[in-house]
Amino acid sequence: MSASSWRLKLVARANPSRALVLLAPVLAVALALVFGALMILALGKSPVEAFNVYFAQPLADPFSLAEIVVKASPLVMIALGLAFCYRANLWNIGAEGQFVIGGTLGGGIAVATHGMTHATFWILPAMLVIGALGGALYALIPAVLKVTLGVSEILVSLMLVYVAQLNLDYLVRGPWRDPKGFNFPVTAGFDPSATLPPLWPGGAVHSGVAITVLLVIIMAVVLARTRFGFAVRTAGMAPRAAGFAGFDHRRLTLALFALSGGLAGLAGVVEVSGVINQLQPSISPGYGFAAIIVAFLGRLSPVGILVAGLVLALTYIGGEAAQIAMKLPLDLTTAFQGVVLMCVLAADVLTHYRLTLARRAS
Amino acid sequence: MSSVFFQAVAATIIASSIPLILAAIGELVAERSGMLNLGVEGMMLMGAVCGFIGAYFSSSTLVGALCGVAAGLAMASLYGLLTIGFAVNQVAAGLALTIFGQGLSGLIGAHYVGLKRDGAPHLHLPWLSGLPYVGHMLFGEDGFVYAALALVAGVAWFLRYSRAGLNLRAVGDNPASAHALGMSVGGTRLMAVLFGGACAGLSGAYLTLAYTPFWSPGLSAGRGWIALALVVFASWKPWRVVLGALLFGGATILQLQAQALGIRLPSQMLSALPYVVTILALILLNLRRYRGSLTPAALGLPFVADT
Numbered sequence: 001m002s003a004s005s006w007r008l009k010l011v012a013r014a015n016p017s018r019a020l021v022l023l024a025p026v027l028a029v030a031l032a033l034v035f036g037a038l039m040i041l042a043l044g045k046s047p048v049e050a051f052n053v054y055f056a057q058p059l060a061d062p063f064s065l066a067e068i069v070v071k072a073s074p075l076v077m078i079a080l081g082l083a084f085c086y087r088a089n090l091w092n093i094g095a096e097g098q099f100v101i102g103g104t105l106g107g108g109i110a111v112a113t114h115g116m117t118h119a120t121f122w123i124l125p126a127m128l129v130i131g132a133l134g135g136a137l138y139a140l141i142p143a144v145l146k147v148t149l150g151v152s153e154i155l156v157s158l159m160l161v162y163v164a165q166l167n168l169d170y171l172v173r174g175p176w177r178d179p180k181g182f183n184f185p186v187t188a189g190f191d192p193s194a195t196l197p198p199l200w201p202g203g204a205v206h207s208g209v210a211i212t213v214l215l216v217i218i219m220a221v222v223l224a225r226t227r228f229g230f231a232v233r234t235a236g237m238a239p240r241a242a243g244f245a246g247f248d249h250r251r252l253t254l255a256l257f258a259l260s261g262g263l264a265g266l267a268g269v270v271e272v273s274g275v276i277n278q279l280q281p282s283i284s285p286g287y288g289f290a291a292i293i294v295a296f297l298g299r300l301s302p303v304g305i306l307v308a309g310l311v312l313a314l315t316y317i318g319g320e321a322a323q324i325a326m327k328l329p330l331d332l333t334t335a336f337q338g339v340v341l342m343c344v345l346a347a348d349v350l351t352h353y354r355l356t357l358a359r360r361a362s
Numbered sequence: 363m364s365s366v367f368f369q370a371v372a373a374t375i376i377a378s379s380i381p382l383i384l385a386a387i388g389e390l391v392a393e394r395s396g397m398l399n400l401g402v403e404g405m406m407l408m409g410a411v412c413g414f415i416g417a418y419f420s421s422s423t424l425v426g427a428l429c430g431v432a433a434g435l436a437m438a439s440l441y442g443l444l445t446i447g448f449a450v451n452q453v454a455a456g457l458a459l460t461i462f463g464q465g466l467s468g469l470i471g472a473h474y475v476g477l478k479r480d481g482a483p484h485l486h487l488p489w490l491s492g493l494p495y496v497g498h499m500l501f502g503e504d505g506f507v508y509a510a511l512a513l514v515a516g517v518a519w520f521l522r523y524s525r526a527g528l529n530l531r532a533v534g535d536n537p538a539s540a541h542a543l544g545m546s547v548g549g550t551r552l553m554a555v556l557f558g559g560a561c562a563g564l565s566g567a568y569l570t571l572a573y574t575p576f577w578s579p580g581l582s583a584g585r586g587w588i589a590l591a592l593v594v595f596a597s598w599k600p601w602r603v604v605l606g607a608l609l610f611g612g613a614t615i616l617q618l619q620a621q622a623l624g625i626r627l628p629s630q631m632l633s634a635l636p637y638v639v640t641i642l643a644l645i646l647l648n649l650r651r652y653r654g655s656l657t658p659a660a661l662g663l664p665f666v667a668d669t
Contacts, residue, residue: 336465342440
């Protein structure tokens with residue numbers, strides 16, 4: 001801040017600026033790109049070349065486009081649930097753990113039924129249902145502790161991420177390891193009956209992507225048009241009014257954690273049955289955390305999240321390409337994602353406040 | 363139990379509790395001012411990598427520690443800019459800081475993975491460190507241990523007896539009143555956040571300069587989050603942080619020593635122990651206390667002055 005007698009001041013707007021609501025995320029991404037360029041310069045590489053590899057090339061290549069859609073799918077699915085939580089000022093930040101639990105439980109069915117040849121039609125639906133249920137129940141642990149004892153949902157949901165990861169690690173190195181897998185810590189590959197089919201024959205996009213798009217539509221309608229959606233919005237914007245309106249905050253807390261955990265769990269099982277096709281010690285490159293960025297970048301609205309998910313997926317695909325083509329480390333992608341979130345949050349303030357110059361009181 | 367074995371176990375418990383004490387005491391001050399900074403893990407990682415690199419080039423543990431503190435300060439000022447300057451949601455800003463710190467520390471430290479340097483020297487206090495049972499463990503530690511305890515004592519005194527500490531608590535409990543009384547809410551909160559960042563940076567530097575002592579990506583392994591839980595566990599009271607940290611340090615050591623003690627459990631289950639203990643501790647604490655009464659009243663709430 002300058003030493004002059006003028007300083008920047010935040011003045012609340014009566015109504016959020018309509019234009020800025022749409023413009024702020026764009027502005028934020030542009031600002032993040034500037035910081036990204038600085039980081040790439042500091043690494044001694046050319047930002048122009050890096051941005052070309054990161055963003056332009058994947059968009060020009062049909063194979064990469066399909067990959068972006070596949071990567072965006074879990075991000076969007078998780079972020080949809082998180083956005084509902086965050087709107088109600090509930091902080092589920094353990095989606096990564098709920099994703100892993102969903103993938104583990106759903107994948108467990110695939111492992112248990114491995115080699116089955118008759119009556120296998122139920123396997124895939126059961127995997128999806130159990131994965132979603134598992135994620136929902138796992139998310140209910142912090143929710144129940146919060147509504148009964150007032151334990152911080154932030155800390156419990158995050159601690160459970162580590163527990164879920166270690167649990168999966170134990171299973172694939174121990175009881176679930178493929179006996180024919182040359183001692184690699186992986187389960188047997190999933191049978192076709194436990195694998196999500198491609199969206200069209202021979203396509204590179206699995207049918208879980210259709211589930212994601214369907215969920216975006218459903219969640220958008222729920223948020224805008226239902227009593228539940230109204231309760232969520234009111235709980236965040238005017239908690240006291242929500243109480244007067246008869247919305248039970250405890251029930252809402254439980255419902256939103258179950259919902260967001262269920263979606264994260266579903267994303268997890270879709271990932272293992274649609275993309276990885278087996279269980280391994282790590283089944284997520286941090287989707288559960290990146291989805292938090294997606295939720296905010298999408299302004300906590302389902303349609304916005306769909307767009308934001310594609311943007312974040314692009315950074316993953318671009319990051320992998322840049323690692324191969326330019327030897328840029330993958331940590332650059334993580335750092336960049338952090339910068340994106342910071343810029344999004346900072347730009348958000350412009351929609352609620354006006355930045356003005358004010359004379360410092362002496 | 364022999365004195366030597368007892369002291370060895372006690373020393374490892376103390377060593378594993380120091381990073382938690384350092385990070386938690388800083389976060390405690392920030393939270394008492396109303397700032398919930400979830401970026402502790404990110405600030406720790408940055409402190410760890412910058413501390414290691416500083417010490418590597420200067421061959422000085424002290425310079426390394428200062429580098430760690432500087433890195434923590436830089437990260438915390440970023441958080442301060444977002445939450446105090448732009449009134450951004452604190453939870454989201456803290457998460458962003460952690461994600462950013464994880465990535466940036468990996469970037470900065472990429473060329474230093476696997477390099478080793480000697481751990482921080484242990485300072486043996488004459489005569490006292492020769493005492494049986496407690497001598498070596500209490501008076502033969504490295505400088506970080508004494509620094510951590512001095513910090514706790516300083517913070518306890520500051521919050522309880524100093525005028526500035528009273529102002530800080532006022533800002534954390536009722537920023538509107540504090541503002542009306544002419545206190546600078548933003549300025550106080552920024553100072554508290556910076557102190558938290560410096561402590562988290564020092565905590566990270568302890569990991570790479572004394573505890574491990576080398577750098578590997580993500581080596582804080584969730585200690586920043588445990589430190590956050592520790593503040594709640596300690597009911598925002600400084601000395602209880604030490605008590606809690608020793609408990610968690612014990613859980614960590616139990617995990618490392620389980621094999622030697624003949625506990626035959628999967629290693630992953632033991633690795634999960636500190637996280638499970640954290641959850642159980644939070645549950646037990648909430649079972650027996652008047653809910654939320656000790657939480658700073660304005661914790662996590664942004665403050666923008668009307669006038």
